[in-house]
Amino acid sequence: MTNRSKKKGLLLQGNEAIAEGALAAGCRFFAGYPITPASEIGEFLSARLPQIGGTFIQMEDEISSMGAIIGASLAGVKSMTATSGPGFSLMQENLGFACTTETPCVVVNVMRGGSSTGLPTSPGQGDVMQARWGVHGDHSAIVLAVSTVYDCFEITVRAFNLSEEFRVPVILLSDEVVSHTRENVTLPPHNEVDVIDRRSPSVPPEWYIPYENNSRGVPDMVAFGEGYRYHVTGLIHDVRGFPTQNPEEIKDFTNRQFHKISNNIQRIQMVKTYMMDDADIGIIAYGSVARAARRSVMDARYMGVKAGLLQLITLFPFPQYPVEDVLRQCRRVLVPEMNMGQIYREVKRVNQRATLVEKYNRIDGQFITPDEILRELIKV
Amino acid sequence: MPKEITKLIHKYLRHDKKFPHVWCPGCGNGVILGSLIRAIDRLGLEKDEIVLASGIGCSGRMPVYVDFNTLHTTHGRSLTFATGIKLAKPSLTVITVMGDGDATAIGGNHFIHAARRNLNLTAIIINNQIYGMTGGQFSPTTPYGCNASTAPYGHIEQAFSIAELAVTAGASFVGRGTVYHVQLLDKLIENAISKPGFSVVEVISNCHIHFGRRNKMGNPVAMLEWMRDNAVTVEKAGTMTTESLEEKFTIGILADVEKPIYTKEYDKIRERAKS
Numbered sequence: 057m058t059n060r061s062k063k064k065g066l067l068l069q070g071n072e073a074i075a076e077g078a079l080a081a082g083c084r085f086f087a088g089y090p091i092t093p094a095s096e097i098g099e100f101l102s103a104r105l106p107q108i109g110g111t112f113i114q115m116e117d118e119i120s121s122m123g124a125i126i127g128a129s130l131a132g133v134k135s136m137t138a139t140s141g142p143g144f145s146l147m148q149e150n151l152g153f154a155c156t157t158e159t160p161c162v163v164v165n166v167m168r169g170g171s172s173t174g175l176p177t178s179p180g181q182g183d184v185m186q187a188r189w190g191v192h193g194d195h196s197a198i199v200l201a202v203s204t205v206y207d208c209f210e211i212t213v214r215a216f217n218l219s220e221e222f223r224v225p226v227i228l229l230s231d232e233v234v235s236h237t238r239e240n241v242t243l244p245p246h247n248e249v250d251v252i253d254r255r256s257p258s259v260p261p262e263w264y265i266p267y268e269n270n271s272r273g274v275p276d277m278v279a280f281g282e283g284y285r286y287h288v289t290g291l292i293h294d295v296r297g298f299p300t301q302n303p304e305e306i307k308d309f310t311n312r313q314f315h316k317i318s319n320n321i322q323r324i325q326m327v328k329t330y331m332m333d334d335a336d337i338g339i340i341a342y343g344s345v346a347r348a349a350r351r352s353v354m355d356a357r358y359m360g361v362k363a364g365l366l367q368l369i370t371l372f373p374f375p376q377y378p379v380e381d382v383l384r385q386c387r388r389v390l391v392p393e394m395n396m397g398q399i400y401r402e403v404k405r406v407n408q409r410a411t412l413v414e415k416y417n418r419i420d421g422q423f424i425t426p427d428e429i430l431r432e433l434i435k436v
Numbered sequence: 437m438p439k440e441i442t443k444l445i446h447k448y449l450r451h452d453k454k455f456p457h458v459w460c461p462g463c464g465n466g467v468i469l470g471s472l473i474r475a476i477d478r479l480g481l482e483k484d485e486i487v488l489a490s491g492i493g494c495s496g497r498m499p500v501y502v503d504f505n506t507l508h509t510t511h512g513r514s515l516t517f518a519t520g521i522k523l524a525k526p527s528l529t530v531i532t533v534m535g536d537g538d539a540t541a542i543g544g545n546h547f548i549h550a551a552r553r554n555l556n557l558t559a560i561i562i563n564n565q566i567y568g569m570t571g572g573q574f575s576p577t578t579p580y581g582c583n584a585s586t587a588p589y590g591h592i593e594q595a596f597s598i599a600e601l602a603v604t605a606g607a608s609f610v611g612r613g614t615v616y617h618v619q620l621l622d623k624l625i626e627n628a629i630s631k632p633g634f635s636v637v638e639v640i641s642n643c644h645i646h647f648g649r650r651n652k653m654g655n656p657v658a659m660l661e662w663m664r665d666n667a668v669t670v671e672k673a674g675t676m677t678t679e680s681l682e683e684k685f686t687i688g689i690l691a692d693v694e695k696p697i698y699t700k701e702y703d704k705i706r707e708r709a710k711s
Contacts, residue, residue: 085524106709111523111702116549120516123509123546127520130507131528135520153510280505280521281528283484287450287500289508296452298500 065242070208070235071096071138073243074164074228075104077212078136080246082253083162084110085135087124089117089143092176093232094166097138118143122150125161129154130288132279134216138164141174141183144190151225152191153290155313158223158267158275160254162215167231167343169394169421178421179232181343181394187227188372194310196317198222198324199372201229201342205239211326211369217252218324222316223274229371231394233344233423257284266297269308273316317373326369327378331357335364337433338386340379340403342368344423345392351426356433363433371399376406383411392416392429441474448473448483450503458497462656464615464641468562469498471618472531475626487521487530489514491538494569494643495562498533512543515550518557526556526699529629536563537575540596544576551605551634555698558628558635561598564643572646583650599638603691608633610691614640616663617687627689633697640667640685 068076075097078086086105088098102112111128115121118139125135139147144165154161167183169175174182183190187199198218202211212228219226257264257276266286267275278284291299292306300306317324331353332338341349346367356363366382368375383389383403389411391400400415407413416432418424438446449455459465476486486504490496492511499506505528509517514532522530539547539561550557566584567573574584576596584591599612609631611624621639628635642648642659653659670688673681 085520087520103709106702106706109706113519113523115516115519116545119513120519120546120549123513123516124520124523127507127517127522128524129520130517131521131524133524135524149510150513150516279525280487280507281484281525285483285503285505287506287508289500290510291508 065240067238067240068205069096069238070202070205070230071166072100073205073208073241074138074212074230074235075100076243077209078162078216079104079108080209080249080251081134081213081216082251083134083136083216084108085125085128085133086111086137087113087115087121087128087135088137088139089115089121091140091143093168093235094138094140094164096235097164118146119150122147122154122163126150126154126157126159129159129161130280132282134160134220136162136164138166140166140168140176142172144183144186148190148192152193152195154225155191155195155197156290156292157288158277159225160219160223161225162212162219162228163225164228164230166235167229169419175421177232179344179394179423180421181231181345181398182419183229184371184395184398187229196224196313197227197372198224198317198370199227199229200326200369201371202234203343203346203367204234205237206241207369208234209241209243213249213251214326217250220252220254221274222320223254223277224317229343231343261285265295267293267295269295269312273312273319321373324370324373325375325378327375328367328369330365330367332364332366332382332385335362335385336387337361337363338382338389339363339365339429339433340368340382340389340391340399341365341393342371342399345394348424348426349392349429352429352433355426355430359434361434368399374402374406379403379406383407383409383413386411388412388414390414390416390429390432392424392432394418394424444477445470445473448476448502450501455501457501459494460645462642462644463494464564464639465494465498465562467615467618468560468621468639468641469501471621471625472560473502474622475629478626479629481529485527485529487518487528489518489521489530489532491534491543493535493538493567495533495535495538512538512541513546514538515543515546515557515559519550519555522555522557523699523702531558531560531629533560533562535568536561536565536577536598537567540576540598540601548601548605551602551607551636553698554606554608554634554695556632556634559637560625560628561636561638562641563598563638564641564647566643566647568643568646572650582647585646585650599636599690602636602638606695607636607691608693608695609635609689611636611689612638612640612685612687614663614667614687615642616660617667620687624689631692633695
């Protein structure tokens with residue numbers, strides 16, 4: 057299990073690949089609470105983490121899981137939790153704390169269908185807007201979506217890297233189909249994976265300003281217990297970390313949270329294109345639906361329809377520029393989703409011209425098949 | 437010349453920012469912070485190795501004033517953050533300070549599970565029997581029949597007894613003190629920090645602004661006198677009849693037991709996982 061060569065393929069489930077990606081990225085702490093369809097991530101890590109000196113803990117709920125991973129990150133250890141819709145709702149409170157205190161961590165939400173208890177063993181994509189806006193108050197967010205088992209590994213590593221680089225919680229959206237699919241994948245050895253770590257201060261403790269607005273907009277971070285004693289609070293704080301009511305300091309704080317993301321959108325936005333070069337009908341899709349869409353593009357091309365796919369890996373900050381390119385190029389754009397049209401509305405929002413943007417939705421707990429998307433593509 | 441005790445307190449305060457503090461004149465929170473500082477000093481702990489975490493409420497503001505690694509978390513959740521910190525860096529001494537509503541209402545689930553899990557953390561719970569910061573609403577420790585801003589016709593619920601709850605939930609060390617019995621409080625906090633395993637110190641404190649005023653208990657001095665007159669040591673309580681203990685509460689060490697400690701157990705898990 058631990059001895060993986062580069063050449064040998066491995067039959068892995070999406071959830072296992074997420075866990076493997078976390079380990080490759082340097083994650084050494086996982087706290088979670090059992091929930092379908094995310095449980096395998098915790099199960100896998102409960103076996104693997106103690107082997108490599110890491111820690112797994114099953115907490116009493118998702119609220120505490122989120123608290124524990126923030127605590128571990130403040131103590132200098134990369135951390136992650138994984139859940140599904142109901143648990144993700146419970147995590148919003150402390151997710152906001154991670155935003156406000158700029159504590160890196162990764163939260164995996166394996167989406168299932170429906171609101172409330174919903175459809176525990178069926179896929180859905182209904183949590184997209186919650187991932188962006190579930191936390192109360194203005195805040196920035198990075199949300200990524202995976203669509204294959206290999207993605208699960210690779211994008212989890214990217215999630216950790218972005219989290220460490222920009223000091224934000226990163227939300228990784230999977231869905232029941234991606235997470236429970238088993239595929240033969242060839243993963244790179246961990247030592248060949250590019251890993252980014254948070255930047256630690258180069259100044260002595262007496263010069264350290266924990267929330268300094270430096271040229272990157274991302275303050276250097278030091279773990280508790282390293283001689284740099286400072287205050288961490290969910291209250292809006294000044295550059296020293298102390299609570300403030302000063303309007304100028306509040307404004308500076310909030311602006312920096314947004315600017316550190318918006319100034320780096322080119323680094324954060326990740327998309328893949330498939331047969332887009334000469335396409336006049338575009339599909340914009342993400343998650344497991346992007347995989348079905350890829351197949352329908354092949355089928356449409358076989359029928360002489362010039363279809364192409366833009367797959368969104370970064371959902372937020374919304375990859376506006378590649379989406380604009382597709383809208384400029386195509387006469388028709390289709391947005392298939394397993395929800396009532398959450399990314400569809402984002403696409404409509406950036407559509408400044410006369411491109412026809414259509415949605416195709418399933419909200420019945422069933423996966424969207426390539427044939428369904430094809431039918432929509434060739435519809436006149 | 438400042439007195440030795442004042443010099444000691446000043447050694448641990450953050451002087452550069454955040455004074456005056458938010459607490460009302462006469463509040464017991466300052467007494468508890470003093471006890472905590474004296475306990476830490478007596479134990480000879482370095483500032484760098486201490487994490488002081490809190491939740492929300494008047495108690496939640498305590499960490500900002502002291503020169504440790506300090507963390508002001510969300511309401512009721514400080515023990516969950518403390519759990520992550522302790523597991524990630526077991527060499528740190530992790531102390532949380534909570535209020536009665538913080539620890540046993542919104543944070544009740546985390547509290548009992550932290551006690552059951554027996555991670556080496558210290559929880560100081562300031563019990564002033566009311567939600568002070570939000571304006572005097574009843575809490576899980578507000579006694580039956582008392583008045584609160586959300587119980588204008590009298591409180592009809594039964595109160596939690598925090599220390600007994602901690603004993604039942606499995607804490608390794610449980611003590612109860614008051615802001616009147618300060619020497620006892622110093623000792624309890626010192627014992628709690630040095631005890632491996634989950635330790636709880638419940639501190640009966642005064643919120644004369646809300647609890648005292650609404651229940652005609654008088655000024656801070658009168659409330660301290662109430663503590664003096666109604667607290668019974670655990671040793672003395674053993675010699676008293678049930679009737680004579682009515683309306684009284686016990687102070688001292690309620691539990692001091694040896695149980696497997698989570699971090700030590702997890703070290704064994706790591707060994708098993710490797711073999």
